[in-house]
Amino acid sequence: MDLASCPLDTDVTVLAVDPDCEACLRMHELGLRVGTCVRVTHRGPAGARVVAVGATRVAVDARTAALIAVAAPAGAGAR
C-alpha cells in the first residue's frame, strides 16, 4: 500500500520512500521518513493528499504520494 491508495484517517507507518525520487531528501526533512507514523487527512484537487506528520500537515501530489510505501501498524484502525 502507498500513501496515494491509503484510506483516509487511518494511522499508517512509512515503510519506504523511493530513494530515486527527486524530493526524497526534502520528504525526509519534512518528516516523511521510514518508521514515522502518518495519516492521510484529506484528498485534495488533482489527487493531492494532505498528510498529518505529527502536528504538521503536508500537502503532497498524487504521484509523489505513490512513492511512499506505508503499512497499517498492528492494532491500528480508522479514527
Place this chain on the structure above:
Amino acid sequence: MTTTCHDAGGGTLPADVAAVLLVGNPNVGKSTLFNTLTGARQSVMNAPGTTVELHLGTWRAADLALVDLPGTYSLVPRTPDEMVVRDTLASRGDAAVLVVVDATALSRSLYLLAQAGAQRPVAVAVTMLDVARTQGHAPDLDRLAAILDVPVVAVDPRSGTGLDALADAVRAARPLADVPDTAGLAPLEAADRLFGWVDDVVTRLDPPAPAPRTRSDRVDRALLNPWFGGPVFLAAMWALFELTTTVATPVMDLVDGWVGALADVTRGALGGAPAWVSGLLVDGVLVGVGTVLTFLPLLAIIYVALALLEDSGYLARAAVLADRLMRVIGLDGRAMLPIVIGFGCNVPAIAATQTLPTSRQRLLTGILVPWTTCAARLPVYVLLAGVFFPQDAGTAIFAMYVLSLVLVVVGGLVLRRTLFRDVRKDPLLIVLPTYQRPHLRGIARSVWGRVQGFALKAGGIIVVTLTAVWVLMAVPVGGADAQPGPGVPVEDSLYGAVAQTISPVFAPAGFDDWHFSAALVTGFVAKEVAVGALAQSYAVADDSAAGLGEHLRATLEASSGGHAAAAALAFMVFVLAYTPCLATASEQWRRFGGAWTVRMVGIQLAVAWLVAVAVFQVGSRLGGLG
C-alpha cells in the same frame, strides 16, 4: 527607515556587518519576529549575484545587528534562497545564530537547528506555542533547554511577548551539545543521522502521540475539497482582482485629484517665474511625485490583502489548489496570485511575487506578469477596436485578453527551457500552516515598510524619468522657432524627434508613423496616457473619438499600404506585449535589480515587435483585415 541597496556587493554579507543571523523554517514567524525586533530600522540588500533578499536591521533593545535570512527547511540547499542561507552561515562561522523553532513542528525545526548550531553559538526562539497548546502538544521549554544545553525562550512575535528574555538568550548563546558529526556523509545519510538525534530529543522531551484532528483539518476538509475548494479559490482570486480595480480606482482618483489641486496651487504660486521653471516643477517633478502617490493606496490595499492571505494560512492552500495549472509553466501554485492581480495592475502584481517561495520563481513570474493585460491598456484597445473594428469591437478586445494568456503560458514555457532551466518541476510538497487569525498590528507594520520601500526606491526612478520626459518635450529641435518650455509642439520637440527616429522600426508592423511611435514612448511611462498622447499629437480633444478616429484611420491607411485594420491590430498587440509602464519597470528594478529589469524590457520589446509584425503580415494578407 527602510532602505534598499540591491547592488551591494562583496561576499554573502558585507564582512564589516557584525550581526546575529536569524534562521528558521518558512512560516514559523521568523520575519514577523525580525520586524518586531527591528521596527522600522531595516535595510534590504540582495545577496551578491542573486535576487535573493537579505533583510538587515538593528535590534535596539539588545544593541545588536540582526540579519533575517530566507526561510529554509535545511542547509542542504535545493533553491538559490537556501543556498544563500547555507553560504551566509558558512562565511560567518563565528556569528551567533538565533534559530526560530515552531512548537507545532518541533522535529522539522530541530533538524535545521542541528545543522545550524552544531559548531557555533546558538539560541532558540520558540514560536506558535499558543497553537501547540491548543493541539495539546506544547513542549516543555525548560526541559528542551536542558536537553539541548542552549538558551531557549518562548516568544510571540505578534504581541512582542518574550522579547526581553530573547536578548539575554542571544548573549548567552553557545553551541549545541551532542549533535552527531555528519562531515563526509551523503546528504540522505547525514539527514538520517541528524534525524536520529532529533528523534532522541523529541522522545526525551515528550513521547510522540498520534496527531489529533484539528480545527484547521476541519476547515481544510472544505477549502481543499476538489468541488468546494475550487470555487472558493476562484472567489478569492476574483476579490483580489476587484481590489486592484473597483476598490482601488476611486482611492487613486481621489489622490490624483489632490495632486491636481496641488499642481494648480503650485502653478499659481509660481506665476511670476519663467514658464520653464513652472513647467519643470509642476509638469515634470510634481507629476512624477503625483504618479508615485497615486500608486501608494493601490499597493497598500494589495499588500494588506496578501498579508491577510499569508497570515491566515490560506496562501499555502491556494498553492495546492492552483498547483496543477501553474505546474504547466513550471511555477508554484502561488504564482497564480500575481498573474491574477496583473490583470488589474502590473505594479502590485510584481510586488505580489514576494509570496513565491524561491527567488528564481519570483523572477520568472516577474518576467511573465507584464504580459497580463492590465486595466490601463483597455482604453487603447477600446479606442482602436471602436475605430477599426466597429462591428466586432468586443471580439477584438476579448482577443487581447486571450492573447495575454497565451503570452504568459508560451513565455513561461520558453523561459523554462532557456533562461530558467534551473527552475525545476519539483513535486508538490507544501507544509500547510495552521489557520490563524491575522494580527493587524503586524500587518500594518509590514505594509508600511513595503509601501515606504516602493516610494523611496521605485518612486525615485519614476520622478527622475518623468522629469526627463518633460525636458525632452520642452526642448525644441529641427529649427523650430519655439523657445524651450511647455509650449513646444510635440512634433517639434526633442521627444517628437525621438519618436520620428524610432518610427521606421515599426514599418514591418504597419504603423511607421511618429504619432503612433510617440504614443508608444508615452505609453512606456503610463499606458493610461497613451490615448491622450495620440489625441494631443493630432491636436484634437481627448474625448473627440470621431475626429481622432478619422486621423488614426488616415494615418494607418498611409503607413500600412491600405491595411489599416491589420496595422491597428498589430499596434494593439504591441501595446499588450511591451513594457507596461514606468512604475512596473521601477518595481521590477527594486525587486530584481537593474540588470534583470533591462533584460526584461528587452525581452518585452522584442516579443512585442515580433508578435506585432506577425499579426500585421498575416492580417494584411487576409482579406478581412484590409
